[in-house]
Every structure is written in structure tokens, then in C-alpha cells.
Amino acid sequence: xxxxxxxxxxxxxxxxxxxxxxxxxxxxxxxxxxxxxxxxxxxxxxxxxxxxxxxxxxxxxxxxxxxxxxxxxxxxxxxxxxxxxxxxxxxxxxxxxxxxxxxxxxxxxxxxxxxxxxxxxxxxxxxxxxxxxxxxxxxxxxxxxxxxxxxxxxxxxxxxxxxxxxxxxxxxxxxxxxxxxxxxxxxxxxxxxxxxxxxxxxxxxxxxxxxxxxxxxxxxxxxxxxxxxx
Amino acid sequence: xxxxxxxxxxxxxxxxxxxxxxxxxxxxxxxxxxxxxxxxxxxxxxxxxxxxxxxxxxxxxxxxxxxxxxxxxxxxxxxxxxxxxxxxxxxxxxxxxxxxxxxxxxxxxxxxxxxxxxxxxxxxxxxxxxxxxxxxxxxxxxxxxxxxxxxxxxxxxxxxxxxxxxxxxxxxxxxxxxxxxxxxxxxxxxxxxxxxxxxxxxxxxxxxxxxxxxxxxxxxxxxxxxxxxx
Numbered sequence: 001x002x003x004x005x006x007x008x009x010x011x012x013x014x015x016x017x018x019x020x021x022x023x024x025x026x027x028x029x030x031x032x033x034x035x036x037x038x039x040x041x042x043x044x045x046x047x048x049x050x051x052x053x054x055x056x057x058x059x060x061x062x063x064x065x066x067x068x069x070x071x072x073x074x075x076x077x078x079x080x081x082x083x084x085x086x087x088x089x090x091x092x093x094x095x096x097x098x099x100x101x102x103x104x105x106x107x108x109x110x111x112x113x114x115x116x117x118x119x120x121x122x123x124x125x126x127x128x129x130x131x132x133x134x135x136x137x138x139x140x141x142x143x144x145x146x147x148x149x150x151x152x153x154x155x156x157x158x159x160x161x162x163x164x165x166x167x168x169x170x171x172x173x174x175x176x177x178x179x180x181x182x183x184x185x186x187x188x189x190x191x192x193x194x195x196x197x198x199x200x201x202x203x204x205x206x207x208x209x210x211x212x213x214x215x216x217x218x219x220x221x222x223x224x225x226x227x228x229x230x
Numbered sequence: 231x232x233x234x235x236x237x238x239x240x241x242x243x244x245x246x247x248x249x250x251x252x253x254x255x256x257x258x259x260x261x262x263x264x265x266x267x268x269x270x271x272x273x274x275x276x277x278x279x280x281x282x283x284x285x286x287x288x289x290x291x292x293x294x295x296x297x298x299x300x301x302x303x304x305x306x307x308x309x310x311x312x313x314x315x316x317x318x319x320x321x322x323x324x325x326x327x328x329x330x331x332x333x334x335x336x337x338x339x340x341x342x343x344x345x346x347x348x349x350x351x352x353x354x355x356x357x358x359x360x361x362x363x364x365x366x367x368x369x370x371x372x373x374x375x376x377x378x379x380x381x382x383x384x385x386x387x388x389x390x391x392x393x394x395x396x397x398x399x400x401x402x403x404x405x406x407x408x409x410x411x412x413x414x415x416x417x418x419x420x421x422x423x424x425x426x427x428x429x430x431x432x433x434x435x436x437x438x439x440x441x442x443x444x445x446x447x448x449x450x451x452x453x454x455x456x457x458x459x460x
Contacts, residue, residue: 041361042361044276044277046274046277126359127362128423129423130274130357130360131271131272131420131421132271132274132357134422134423136423137421137425137426138426141427142426145427145430145431152431170446172431172433173432174446176431177446181407184410184413184414187359190361191359191364191367192364192368193358193360193366193367193371194359195367196372197375200372200379201378201379201382201402201403201405204403212403213403217407220404221454223396223454224450224451224453224454225453
């Protein structure tokens with residue numbers, strides 16, 4: 001099980017856990033969080049059971065409810081952790097590291113790296129995007145997608161100033177297209193369905209020969225951003 | 231509730247229902263199918279209950295099990311219907327209707343049309359792609375994605391012969407990229423999360439002003455397929 005990076009960075013955010021949860025040992029906290037991540041990633045939120053999570057974390061259901069008011073609050077705490085990791089993909093990218101094409105290549109590689117390192121977090125993200133979890137959609141989409149969208153806008157604006165890409169492209173819709181390509185590539189490392197789909201479409205396997213896929217996706221984006229020639 | 235088109239076309243496929251199901255009235259069949267679609271789309275497979283579906287369809291659980299051996303078989307019957315509709319997006323596209331760019335525009339518009347007309351089918355597709363349903367992945371991905379991938383290959387091969395697109399592009403990975411863009415656009419009409427995400431990225435709403443999004447996605451793809459100019 002992966003450990004959660006930088007839990008303390010979240011201090012200023014809305015908390016979905018009770019104060020009692022803060023007071024328990026780091027080890028106990030981590031055990032609850034890890035078991036919850038496993039349960040939610042494996043079964044999806046709707047089919048997950050807070051009693052099962054308590055049992056696996058070796059705490060009583062009474063203790064569980066003294067830390068989290070509901071399954072929903074436990075889930076939102078976990079989603080905060082997931083989103084924190086997904087955001088760190090973006091924060092791991094330094095805008096000074098080369099031009100827009102270098103940055104997009106870094107982003108694509110970082111997406112793959114995080115999807116492989118933290119599969120459960122991406123699996124929970126996939127679950128959050130389904131309609132069965134629509135009650136969380138509004139809150140959660142703004143939390144994660146705004147950061148991503150703004151980051152792309154920053155990258156594209158800068159590249160336009162540097163005259164590296166067509167200045168007539170629509171920044172916002174092009175950001176949407178690029179993120180869609182990167183996200184679907186990331187999903188290919190997240191669920192068996194998408195893994196199989198990438199293999200069916202490209203003939204390449206996420207386990208070994210994906211270098212060619214990265215190169216061709218980058219070529220596709222690069223041409224889409226370039227000045228028109230027709 | 232939408233009615234199921236062309237159930238009879240499926241006769242040569244693997245059936246997941248028992249013969250008794252074939253013998254009941256069309257009306258009763260449709261009621262069971264419709265209630266199952268609603269339940270699976272709303273809650274996801276893992277959290278759906280076959281007893282609830284039987285109750286809503288006004289049949290006894292005994293009757294339900296005389297038609298379907300398990301919740302899994304009922305679900306696979308429903309997925310067959312969903313995939314049948316998703317496939318019909320592809321089959322609605324005539325390869326003789328204009329060049330590759332006209333075809334891709336038709337495909338994008340058809341994806342939107344079907345996503346709006348049959349929201350539950352796309353919601354079930356989204357559910358199937360999550361890791362919580364990995365036990366179905368291998369079987370289901372081949373069923374749908376192979377048809378899609380082959381269709382793209384056909385379109386791209388023909389466009390290369392017509393010298394409308396760069397003959398040096400990698401057919402397979404480019405098919406993957408194009409389908410990823412169309413799929414994510416379609417998802418934006420399928421779940422509240424993706425709906426909100428498209429709005430955050432593009433500023434446009436799936437409910438009204440999406441014409442500009444279609445135009446820009448097409449421009450993005452067109453440039454990506456064109457001959458290099460750098």
C-alpha cells in the first residue's frame with residue numbers, strides 16, 4: 001500500500017474528518033486511510049462498506065464514527081488525498097523546464113508515473129466521474145479540474161508569447177483537447193478496461209512498449225498546435 | 231425511458247438470459263430491461279440490487295431468476311443492449327458521406343446525439359470502464375472497442391489513399407487519439423462530473439452553446455492530421 005504524501009499540506013482545506021481523528025497516532029491514521037482507499041478503489045463508493053473498512057483497519061465501528069460522521073465524510077477525506085496526489089502531477093512540472101512541447105512530454109510521463117505508482121487514486125478518480133456519484137460532482141470537479149485547466153492556460157499563453165504555437169488557436173478548447181488526450185492515456189494505466197482498450201487501438205501494451213505511444217501522442221498534439229499550412 | 235432498438239439483431243450473439251425470458255411478452259421483457267437499465271445506470275453494477283429491479287419491474291424474484299441466472303447475467307444482457315446502441319453511433323456514419331473531416335464531424339455530432347438520447351447507456355459504459363468492474367473488462371472491451379478501432383482504421387486508410395491527410399502518421403495511435411477526443415466529448419454529456427469539467431475547461435455549456443466546442447475539436451484534429459509544416 002502506498003503512503004500518503006504531504007497530508008499536512010491540507011490543513012487549510014475543508015476537513016471532512018472530526019477532530020478526534022487528528023489526535024490518534026500517525027500509524028493508526030494511515031492504517032484507516034489505506035484500508036479505506038483499498039475498499040473504495042476496489043468496489044467503488046456505492047458498494048463500499050464502512051463496517052468492512054473498520055474491520056480491516058482493526059478498529060471498532062464506534063471508533064470509526066468518532067472519526068468520521070459518515071461513509072460520505074470518510075470518502076471525501078480519501079478523495080482529498082487522491083486529488084492531492086493527482087494535483088502533484090501538475091506541481092511536479094516546472095514551467096521553466098523547456099518549451100511547451102517539453103512540458104507536455106513531462107506531463108504525459110508524469111501522468112503515467114503517478115498512475116502506476118498510485119493506481120488506487122486514479123481508480124477513485126474514475127469512480128468519481130461516473131453518474132452514480134453525481135451527488136459529489138459539482139464540489140469535486142471544481143476542486144481538481146480548475147487547477148488543471150488554469151495550468152494549461154498558463155502553458156499555452158506562454159507558448160503563444162514565445163511564438164511557438166499558432167496564436168489563433170482557442171486556448172480553452174485546446175486545453176480541453178490536450179487534457180483529454182493526457183487523461184485517456186493516464187486511464188490506460190488505471191483500469192483493466194482502458195488498459196485493454198489502448199492495446200486494441202494501438203497494438204501497444206501499457207506494460208512494456210508504450211514509448212512509441214507517448215511519442216505519437218506528442219506528435220499529434222504538436223501538429224494540432226502548430227501554424228496552419230493548408 | 232427509452233425503448234431498446236433492434237433487440238432481434240442480437241440473435242447470433244452469446245445470450246446471457248435463459249430461454250424462459252424469450253417466451254414472455256414483449257411488454258414484460260421491456261419493463262424488466264428498462265428497470266434494470268435505470269438501476270445499473272443510477273447506482274453502478276456493484277451497488278445495484280437484483281431484488282430491487284424485480285420489485286420495480288413488478289415481478290417476483292423467483293421469476294427474475296427463471297429469466298437470468300444471476301445479477302451478472304442480467305447486467306451482461308443490459309450491457310449488450312448498451313453496446314448495441316453505442317455501436318449504432320458508428321453504423322449511423324456513412325463512409326461515402328464526404329471526406330474524413332465530414333465523417334469525423336458526423337461522428338462527433340452522432341456521439342453527442344446518442345449521449346443525450348440514451349444517457350443511461352453511456353452511464354453504464356462509464357461504469358464498465360472503472361476498475362471496480364475489472365472482472366468484465368476483457369470480455370467487454372473486445373466486444374466494443376475492436377469495432378470502433380477498425381472503423382477508424384478504415385476511415386484513415388481511405389483518407390491516406392485520397393491524399394487528404396499526412397501519409398506518415400501512425401494510423402493506430404492516431405485512431406486512439408481521435409477516439410479519445412470524441413469519447414471525452416461524449417462523456418461530457420453523460421455524467422455531471424464530466425459535464426462540469428467541460429464547462430470549467432472551455433467555458434461552454436453542454437446544454438446550449440456547444441457548437442463552438444465541436445468546431446474547435448474538429449479544427450484540432452484536422453491540424454493534427456495535416457501534412458507537417460515545420
